[in-house]
Amino acid sequence: QVQLQESGPGLVKPSETLSLTCTVSGVSITSYYWSWIRQPPGKGLDWIGYIYYSGITNYNPSLKSRVTISVDTSKNQFSLKLSSVTAADTAVYYCARHKRPPIAVEFDYWGQGTLVSVSS
Amino acid sequence: DIQMTQSPSSVSASVGDRVTITCRASQDIRSWLAWYQQKPGKAPKLLIFAASSLHSGVPSRFSGSGSGTEFTLTISSLQPEDFATYYCQQANTFPPGIGGGTMVEIK
Numbered sequence: 001q002v003q004l005q006e007s008g009p010g011l012v013k014p015s016e017t018l019s020l021t022c023t024v025s026g027v028s029i030t031s032y033y034w035s036w037i038r039q040p041p042g043k044g045l046d047w048i049g050y051i052y053y054s055g056i057t058n059y060n061p062s063l064k065s066r067v068t069i070s071v072d073t074s075k076n077q078f079s080l081k082l083s084s085v086t087a088a089d090t091a092v093y094y095c096a097r098h099k100r101p102p103i104a105v106e107f108d109y110w111g112q113g114t115l116v117s118v119s120s
Numbered sequence: 121d122i123q124m125t126q127s128p129s130s131v132s133a134s135v136g137d138r139v140t141i142t143c144r145a146s147q148d149i150r151s152w153l154a155w156y157q158q159k160p161g162k163a164p165k166l167l168i169f170a171a172s173s174l175h176s177g178v179p180s181r182f183s184g185s186g187s188g189t190e191f192t193l194t195i196s197s198l199q200p201e202d203f204a205t206y207y208c209q210q211a212n213t214f215p216p217g218i219g220g221g222t223m224v225e226i227k
Contacts, residue, residue, distance in 0.1 A: 044207065044218060060214075060215045061215065094163055099166065100169070105209075106166060108175065112163055
């Protein structure tokens with residue numbers, strides 16, 4: 001059974017770096033593409049970026065200058081770093097698996113999500 | 121970027137009703153469209169991919185149709201567990217634009 005679990009601090013200070021990790025179980029991380037998606041409170045979903053185990057990444061242009069996604073195949077994990085955060089980065093952050101890589105971008109398995117608040 | 125627009129933003133319906141949600145893409149995405157259901161406090165769940173293909177385990181009362189720039193999600197007979205917010209998402213290019221959502225509420 002495929003499961004994804006986000007972990008990381010729930011509170012980050014403005015101008016600092018948000019760091020989250022997604023631990024994947026039930027499938028090898030080398031078999032799929034993996035994304036981060038976020039949802040500000042009461043708002044819609046916003047795709048952040050994806051990674052493939054080889055290190056190939058693709059980021060949303062709106063966040064590209066501040067985002068780094070990395071992978072650790074030995075731990076079956078991938079991670080998100082978002083620098084210079086502001087209150088606008090307060091959101092529930094989800095990790096998700098691509099269902100049909102690389103031909104399409106649909107997300108069939110999701111983590112439960114983790115709320116990250118940006119506040120001093 | 122491809123923009124996705126959903127309508128209506130909310131709909132009130134009763135158990136047993138037929139509900140249709142529309143999604144429009146700002147450019148042709150052929151059949152590269154997915155639909156998700158999200159309940160409060162939960163992660164989205166994939167319902168439909170490739171515009172009309174039912175994801176594994178999804179009840180058959182859910183169906184998707186359309187191609188190009190106009191798509192619909194239909195719930196043939198609304199059940200109590202279907203009250204949720206529904207999102208469409210283009211799966212053709214990066215970034216994968218996601219619609220603003222349609223909340224299906226109890227009438």
